Amino acid sequence: MAVSSKLWYDKPASEWNEALPIGNGRLGCMIHGRTGTELLCLNEDSVWYGGPQDRVPKDALRNLPKLRELVREGRHTEAEKLVDRAFCATPSCQRHYEPLGSVKIDFGHKADTVTNYRRQLDLETAVHKTEYNEGDSKVEIEMLASAIDQVIAISVRSSGKMEFTVRLTRLSDIEFESHEYLDSVETTNKRIVMLATPGGYQSVRACCTLGVNTDKEGTVVTQGGSLIVNAKETLIVIAARTTFRHADFKEVAQQDVSAALERGADKIWDYHIQYYQTFYNQTSLELGPLTSEDELPTDQRIQKGTTPALVALYTNYSRYLLLSSSCPSNNPDQTLDLPANLQGLWNPSFHPAWGSKFTLNINLQMNYWGCLPLSLKPCMQPLFSLLHRLALPENGERVAKEMYGARGWCCHNNTDLWADCSPCEKWMPATLWPLGGAWLCSFIWEHYLFTQSVPTLRTNFPVLEGAVEFCLDWLVTESFPNGKDYKVTNPSLSPENTFYDEQTEEKGVFCRGSMADLTIISSLFEDYLNVCKTLAIKPHLLREVGRTMLSLPPPSICKKTGRLQEWGIANHKDVEPGHRHLSQLLGVYPFTCIDLDASPILARAALRSLEIRLANGGGHTSWSRAHLLCLFSRFRLPDKVAENFSALLKTSTLPNLFSSHPPFQIDGNLGAAAAIVECLVQSFEITGQGQRVLGILPAWPEAFGTEGEARGIRCRGGWNVSFKWRHGQVDGKVEVRDAAEKDDDNPAAGAETDLKAEERESRKGVVVFPDGRIVAFEGLGPHLC
Template structure:
């Protein structure tokens, strides 16, 4: 059995896609590990181009009846033309993320003279290390991003005194370019302060500050725009703040640097590791047997394909990436915390793919699919912070009212730094889809299922209720071909996909009641009713929600192909049968509307849909392949899980283990990790008596080996740990109640957090073993069962 928590390489990164990431949720850094001129590419999560915009379409609501009629009559071209003219926002695009800065460290150690080179990222400590020898000197460079001190720190150590220079700049990711996108750089003997304005009206302003402290015999002096350090050991500290959260952002950034330098390297390292591991060590996964490939460098391991240790490393890397790009803040600005975006927190470009925004038609959701089962519930706090801003009367509330004459709030396919909820871009298959916010709201009840945290549920309840209000008003009555009246969405679409009209063969986008829409809305209504019951609230929407739920049409199966119908009322064919999105299968995963035991016929139809997608080249992007992984895990198909993971490594994984769309897009990493934990334990089922079902190793591929897992969280407030060999549990399954446990390491008081949870009550469940054996368990608060 092997356990390696490191990514390691024998040469520096020649490009950004080979560099390695560190981050503390707000600050991110890509490290190249170079010996001549080290390159650190920095990000701060609130550095975005431009300020808030008024983009709400002015004539949408008055054109909504006409649009619905065009969709009903199948006049697709006319419907799309009307959407383009009356429902498109102006300007069409939202704001986009930009890089913060580059730090260049001129070590001057020529590659030809360097020996014993190695660079590694230790996931267990969140520390990057570069080590090498050059002309008799041994050099060690360590870099971390501290959530405690809110700084990026580089410690340079050498066996002999040597000279190196540090420069702070803001340049393109194209290293041959020389344009600097900054306002000013001010250098003194121990500090560099850079100001930058990303651009556009009311843009945020940023300050990046860098400070240096050398050993007692060392020196530091300003030479032009650089700091020149001569020492055996030196500490370089980098901080950044923006006007998004701070009025005097320069003072805060400079203060961060000063405080960290005063604290010193040893305390920074100790505090960082202790704080990080309080999150990271919540879950542990060890897989074996060892393979000869495990001793190879990480890029070579990826090329060689799946081994048990690589599956474990990939999963651990995703946990590390989420902790590094979505950490709750430790101050008074938690309402402005930002979740992981399309690139997490590591965007190299001033013109990033898809704006490096928050994409709500699967990508942002996928970032958090594994968050709760992998015991990283605090990482969801920034997502809830964004949700609250989306649901404000002036953001999502205004869009719902002015575009659709609806109550509540809504958000379309994207949002940005400013919580913009209007349609984004002028692309019909994605743009006019106001259910991105409703889907994102599913995490509110899901968080409660895993944590039983009453205070978080109560705090988020108004957001959930506002999404329900919108969906009630968004539904319209339609008479189906069978003569029955149902309530569906119109206009409706299946995100980013198109169809061929079953009657005319015409290409179309908008339909009535797509499977994706109805899955999201029905699940949202159920969440609302359960939340009301849990919070002992009398739901003022109870009658409306009840009537609407009864009027939603059931899922349908295409008689011709046997697949799950994607396009609602109509039996349209796919214009692109191998499309990357499989939104009509959301009921399998991440939702739980369709499962093997309760709805076998729909499960078979879902599987048929997957077969058709794959037969035509589906799963060709990283995140799409990860969604396939998740669905195969729910359908308990371990062979298909293994096949899809191998395809993910082969076609959609970069040398630094980042997932690629292409280009790099972090959701594939998070989605695949969610699938791995789903193969280990599933907890979405209830028995007929309401007991929680914990299904052990339901989809574990034999080629992924034997292993041990600890700290996988389950719905109902349980945590499980067990070992297995040859697909069978080896020993017992430990089931522990985590209600009241201080799982949020950032809380100031254990008691404060514990008191926010549901009071302990008698709870029962059953463990289902791989061989089909079933054993019941019960608990009343912190409790440990060993079940054989």
């Protein structure tokens, strides 16, 4: 259905929040679709201000015992003062992401002479198209970002010869500002070459090159730093490289342009679509019935509210966004691939909110929650590349040793292009929290559960073990008022939240053993044991991990409110009861520590916590609302899912379907898609039996569609599930296919397969239908249940 795979508009974008994105994982563009002067805002994922910094706090380790004492005694003001003086980095902030530049194409077609205007983004081909009539001429402009050719390609076609001007620059995101943030622009031989240095010590340098070819009758003239084109058919290609990956960055960018122009438009388009669809077509989602609102332009559909087809479009768009901002490179060396940042790939500002960095206290993780269920396994590779760089001796290992005297490695609440692991900024509720890296490591075991990829698991094991080593040393034994001693984190915090001390009523940030910390660490330890068992290894840490797990405190429930305690055993009161973070509920989602069936008491307490947050205004940012959606889907409350998705559209969605914090943050889009797929299928293991449970439509709201078809949903256990349904019940049979395969994410794995044939044949599971029926399956399949 076109309504589930196309965003379209009947007018050009008047601002960046109305423009449409394309990207190849590294190179991106926001397209405005203007007929007068088209504006293309360019990004390259390694264009960041400044170089690597030495920011590790020098006085943290010798002050750590004193800080722990202050936290233990509830002397909050003194503890925060000490953190500010001894534990914050200097300089306090990490590097920030910047735009690459902008292309302006002056067509000169005025709005009052243009008819039959339409611009659209086709999610099935990743091609943007603007078309209109100008007088007697039909104008068609198509654009794509090719991962094969590593260029942005633009095809301009007109029924008659058309003259237009092409300019390349690097202006501020404020359109009327005249300052250009570049080093030089040279125009010669049908090309424009722009060099830029974002600024700051040891900054990367960037080269952006634009080249033009026309049909045989066409001409290209250099004039005043611009290219004047006069042709019926024109191909424009844009390439960019930086010194982050290439010492000869200028030459590589030039080679990209030359190769793409030589290949020509037809082959660029064919190769791009074929490559893109190998990933995008792994999954499909169609929902109905269709409504009259579904035929409207996308911005008007958003205003009308939830329809089944709009839910499908939102999900498919989110898949497209992750593919476009986290597609692995074609280079044999993928160690410098970068994951989707706070804005994915698309940032218009030289001073972006929160630096458009990689934020590790939920946002980067949320970007990838739906990656595996939505069968976008290759998109995980850039995340693992960053994870390995975080763990390097000069990065995370150094921070762990010099700040905390610990083994292994750690990373705090943010990181940047240079994999900086030191505390970021001077904000007490967030800065001193060294578990960002440990949380990222949860994707290592999760990747195996969904893919059964043993080589990838083995490659990532040293990173996982390093995080385990750090957490073992970060935990300390503390005595609590209940007379028991536990291993907990101290200092600890619940990311970005604050409390009133239950004893002194003093406002505080640091506690001992927050629920978030203990959820992350206990899950990390459990993953470690599972990985060791799967790889059949017995490293030296096994006994230490086992003993430590027995020393962790159990989750605590507030007797007065019935909610899950956020601040560990202490019953502190919230300064902001409707806080956007729901860190105490990580055990429900994305982790699986708290389960409706296996731990009903804790599940009820977690749900009570969620109710209190919502009653006090929680979910007021896009990503926070997305986490709410994920939690309600895991709680199997479809009406709450529908209610919060409607709120996401109404209050946190921009005209181009981007989620808005505000401003735009991609995590809201990707987190909401993870929730939608969780409503379709939930997959868990029956503990001790090695059997997978695949729950079909466990939380599907009627507002999301009374009929539909989902294909290629990937599940834990290495299964792909496809099915149709009508009115809440499966229509026909559920197809379960074995998805375990050779590890194409890791070229170094060679011919090694993920699972031996006998192991695959012994795998088993059950499908749980919406009406409660249970059908067992075993072996390779495919199974029709």
